Amino acid sequence: MTEPEAGRRLRQLAKEIAHHNRLYHDQDAPEISDADYDALVRENNELEAAFPHLVRPDSPNAQVGAAPSSALAKVAHARPMLSLENAFSGDDVRDFVRRVRRFLSLAEDEPVALTAEPKIDGLSASLRYENGHLVLAATRGDGTIGEDVTPNVRTIADIPQTLANAPAILEVRGEVYMSKADFAALNARQAEAGAKVFANPRNAAAGSLRQKDPAITAARPLRFLMHGWGEVSEPLGQTQMEAVDRLRALGFPVDERVVRCADVEEALAHYARIEHERADLPFDIDGVVYKLDRLDWQERLGFVGRAPRWAIAHKFPAEKAETTLERIEIQVGRTGKLTPIGRLTPVGVGGVIVSNVTLHNRDEIGRLGLREGDRVRIQRAGDVIPQVVENLTPDEPRPAFVYPDHCPACGSEAVAEEGEVDIRCTGGLVCPAQRLERLKHFVSRGAMDIDGLGEKSIVEFAELGWIEKPSDIFRLSAHRAELLGREGWKEKSVDALLAAIEARKGFDSARLLFGLGIRHVGIVTARDLLKCFGTIDALQAAATGDNGTAELSAVEGVGPVVAEAVHDFFHEAHNREEVAALLDLARPAPFVNQARDTAWSGKTIVFTGSLETMSRDEAKAQAERLGARAAGSVSAKTDLVVAGPGAGSKLKKAEELGVRVVTEAEWANIVAEA
Template sequence: MHDAAALADALTEAEAKSRLKELAAVLAQANTAYHRDDAPDLTDAEYDALKRENAAIEARFPALKRSDSPSDQVGAPPSDGFAKVTHSQRMLSLSNAFDADDVRDFVAGIRRYLGLSTDTPLAFTAEPKIDGLSLSLRYEDGQLVTAATRGDGAVGENVTANARTITDIPTSLDGAPDILEVRGEVYMSHADFEALNTRQADAGAKTFANPRNAAAGSLRQLDSEITRSRPLKFFAYAWGEVSEPLADTQTGALDRLESIGFQINETTKTCKTAQEMLDHYASIEEARAALGYDIDGVVYKVDDLAFQRRLGMRSTTPRWAIAHKFPAELAWTTLEAIDIQVGRTGAISPVARLTPVTVGGVVVSNATLHNEDYIAGRDANGAPIRDGKDIRVGDFVQVYRAGDVIPKVADVDLSKRPDDAVPYAFPETCPECQSAAIREEGDAVRRCTGGLICPAQAVEKLKHFVSRAAFDIEGLGAKQVEAFYLDGWIREPADIFTLRDRYSQGMHQLKNREGWGEKSAENLFDAIDDKRRIPLARLIFGLGIRHVGEVAAADLARHYTSWTALAETVDASAEAAQAHLRAEELILAERKQAADEGRRANLQAQRDMAWANTPEEAKTAWEDLIGIDGIGATVAVSLVTTLKQRRERDSIERLIAHLDIQAPEARASESPVAGQTIVFTGSLEKMTRAEAKARAESLGAKVSGSVSAKTDIVVAGPGAGSKEKKARELGVRLLDEDQWLDLIGDG
């Protein structure tokens, strides 16, 4: 069975971008329906499949991660029907593992982050992931004072009166810390669920789709007597604020919670290796049906709480825990047609039109086919996938479930292939503008060469510009952009900011369009004006430059702080970028000339000469650009290529004339290294490189991968080589690890 990670590997960047946008919208709605309204529009399994797909794509294309990524969302805003409770510590979600390799990678990543060798003991707990409603219980001096749902992670709903009616939740504790926040899951057993639905049906009342919905709906009743009548249960598995430590380990803390009156899941086990974790996962999955309550996976946590503290948190998930979800499902149907779509970067993307099929309760009729290699049954390197089976119109295909957005075609049943089915001929011209569609060396997709003359690319770029993570102009969404483009009102981003003037001059009669009036027109213009003041990162991302996703845009904005500084560096590095591209071409040529040593030596000399003849100013600018942590040559070349195209640059400059671009807010401005550029080189002995980078960035510093005249500090450990030498040549401040820790107050 093809998993989400394998399918994501076959996506083009344009496909990934489009899919992440769809997933963000669908999952945001699903979160609201599930967490706030108790009226889910996706089943739990469908939701899991969507989250799995989103995570796999983000892992494959980290630079494309959206600011509204479902990976960064925790729950949903609380309902207005309840008082609000601000959690003293955020209630985080968990990152996901989808297969055994993900679990092994999780364990290996923990060891790398902590700097532990493979023979150093490292224990994990493994416990069922209960499919219920998250709840936080706050006790002061042994008395339950508040109970709150997760909400959006920061603010939840006050359901204290309802929680007091659940027999598994003690209202007073003996031997507990003075302040103790216990976190766990409210759930309903299968037997109690069936009995409740029987009673509901007999009374002519609403029945529930599954135990989770029943538990959530019961806990979130405005009348606590209704909650009291519902058979709710509670498992404790974590804690928030505590006035004193519960124990030194996760296992010990769970034992402590059990000793003071909480129900702890009896199948929780301490494991010493990834294989033990996987074995326990298999045993839980096998026993799943007999547990008597719903689970949707297994949660692994680092057992040592000191290690948990060192590992710390990401924005919405802890580094020290992961949820190993149970697998999604597949379905079979007929491929009726293959359509071609053109993305904003010109990517030619094939889409499967399917005979509608129900997959896990959702009817799907479209699926992505990724690219021409995927259709032909090979990967980007020419190796066979699906045992080399190609995909043809008329085939009986296996569809990977992904809810109600476009799923994936995973396999083909050759025994049911029609006799008249022919191999699919991938188009070599753009269906929108008939320009040549070419496939460059090393690229997985064909791209239309029409550029701005291609209406599909122009419209998609404009849609991207107004998207939520970019300019996010209220009232100007994808549909409005399409309509305004077709009418000739908007052809480039700068046109958006001249709409009011043209409207006032009578050039456009927006108020006469269907669905628009004078007030709605003014509202749109006001919304546009609100976005004239825009953060630099949003501007960079909104330009839709290939390979420059939200993360890369934020990295560039933090490093350069102004559009002028970024543009000047890009301009200055143009010759170096060309030399880099020339070197890449020669490297490819060298590989093809592997049998001819003389030819290879000549190509090597040409490559060295291309760089040697590059002006020092261009080299310095290029090294500064690619030295930004997270920005590599691919992103840098794309930036240079885009900004050096006259038509693109003129369009950008026309846009910038209408904007007030805001520099990023400095983080941790009180720290001694805020705003400074730091380079770590050599071996670090008291923390791993990942810890050092995370700590420096938390203090507002910029971490770079190369030393230049703009570097402020080089932290050199044992084994430091060329970077330390260059720092001495440039007179950059050099610190050893102890001096660095003293400087930032961690010594």
């Protein structure tokens, strides 16, 4: 793959993976299988490894979960709830251990013990205890902000309400789940009552925990298994296993298959035993999690992107089944992308009935030779909707599927940009599918998060001509009297909606920037841009200046593709007019950088020469934990150079520029004092 091709594919993968994260974590409604999702993540990681200079600011490795629901109160985690990197083979796990050795500069004969535990397919939750009392329970959310589910968690019998002899502050983390037997019994009761039947135990557990009414949660058979911790006021032990044993002694349920393994081969043998027992376990699992046993090593390893360096999830292979592809339908997204959706004859896979699959794009349909009526093999690994892995009837006489060259929503021409596989509608704002999707995106949880303004209301207001662009949302109060006269709208609901809109005035400017729907600008990229420019006005001024693209490209984490997209957006007069209207009506607050506040926050540090007490990766991680940026070259903007033996041209340049230079020992003192 050429570099331009890799850049385009990384862009596509970032958007596609973010879309599936929202469906899985926020809506409990995935549309692809775990295996399909894992394949996308693995492809992204392989490309990032091959082209490290193309790593995007909205890389999936910088994301965790999805923005929390607006239906429940939001709460900030004292320590982020991150996700795990995945391994798919024994060699992947061995590579993980080799990376640990390299980072910590361990000798080859130094023992590296691991803990191994089943990876429960449930909903992650954090339980906070203060002075032995449960005071807060929250979902993972986006890893930083979760949903407050304290009243609901108090109904789960597995979770202790009070603790004896516990640290003054203790956050315990684990999975809320539903056993297979309880899930089957719940669905039988739901069907008998004519109520919703759940697709799988994970969805049932997630939906039950996130209820507004704790009485509904209490009526559901939820369970809890502990697998880790967050903030603690005192050490829980010197090893992962010691800490697990202490938490078990405090009354938290721990699965009996959590064990300490002396080395990687012993851990892989335990994985094989669990995989053999998988079908007979009382709950769904999708792999085994390995964690470095020594907690001091975990501390040194720290985190990279969205995941710890000291843990990895070894996933199980996908489950397969055969069915018929009855229809291929085309959906139009907010960016105009035409996505093919396969409608299947419902089939059971691993205890779940599935009937839909995304077919990704025109090339994927062509690669598999898919036609309506084909017999296909699908695979699933924990989610509702699987992937098609094989066409079983490619030679049967049947009409080929003709991919549309015009948008099914507006009739505009549908084309692929040069070098891209996605087909997009060229209708833009004249396309009702795009206009509505753009508006839905603007008010979505990840963007402006306007409670009560859902898809149905957006469609209604658009048909009435009240909203055509995002700024019209902040003018809806002018239609209050008309809205009161419409079916389904009462004074209380109208005032609640208008209050929710009013509450978003002065909101997060990064959310508003993301909500504009600029191609390639996710929430992480929006934050990176505003970290540099502070306000959307300043960003626009930079984008429309004589050196706009170059100035944007110079922003940490923003490459030429993103810079060009932002530049193009702000050079359109109608976009500038809309942004001006939004800034006038919504008045977003200037962006505030949430990085750790130290004397080194925002500084640029360069490491050069040989480091003798730590690896280069560990040194860079230390800088990042101080809120600094670890750069690869020295410039006038460099604030500090850490020089070890053998430092050459970078040290010379630092001296020429008058940049402060310290030794590795002096750097260790800086880290200790920060």
